[in-house]
Amino acid sequence: MSNSLWRYVKNVQKMGFKNYVRAMWYIGDAKGGKFVGEDQFGNKYYENLNPEEETPGRQRWVDYTQHNFDASQLPPEWHAWMHHIRKDPPSSDFQMLQASRPKWIGPFRENLSGTRGAFKTYSTTQPKFHAWDPKVSQRAPSASA
Template sequence: MPSLARTIRSLRRVGIREWWRQLQYIGDAKSGRFVGMDQFGNRYYENRNGEEEVPGRHRWVDYAQHEFNASQVPPEWHSWISHIRKEPPAQDSLLQASSPPWKTPYMENLTGTRGAFKTYNTAAPKIQPWEPKTTSRGEQTSQ
């Protein structure tokens, strides 16, 4: 639960509109330094002021979409938010230099949506469904 003084400081820094949006989306009023943006439009922030943020919560993402989930954060930004990397991807020279040409672009997890991967079976079915054989009324079959 943020303190009242911290909430008022954030309100002054980011403005009432952004402050209200943050309360609706992330449930907290935060202000910090803009660090970068990924290919999906997500914005990443950092607040290094030690007394304002809970330790480990001083880096955060502001999602571009209203319906968001954690799979919309690319791996390089996830490693920065999780403190695996010290520098953000835009400033990390090692990450910029080591992008292999065979690497496919990152895509969010689409499970449960229309874009989800669905397998198909190429084997012939072992059990064939019963199909009734019908004849017209005038036709007689000999048995």
């Protein structure tokens, strides 16, 4: 039995059938790992540091709560952990727990481009060119009638 097939079977046994189906639907892989934390939106973060089970660079992943998920739904502190910028997750990182967010930085919101909630500019200037609007006048009655 190959190493990747054995890893797959072990992870399916650890996860259970329901979690296996959800993982295959959302991330396309049967992964098993340690639960690391959860953000304010309900996204759950996992990590597996065993080099025999996971490929380097793929040992951290997120389980989104929404069905239509997007990478912009990760808060900045979790994004830094996911991309190996920070070693410890925000839920256990002492510096992240002690630091307070400055008041001039607003609350985190996902990128809404391409959705109904996207920002649309409103222009108050008059257009330089106007489309031609034909004006139809009444015909004169014919003299032969």
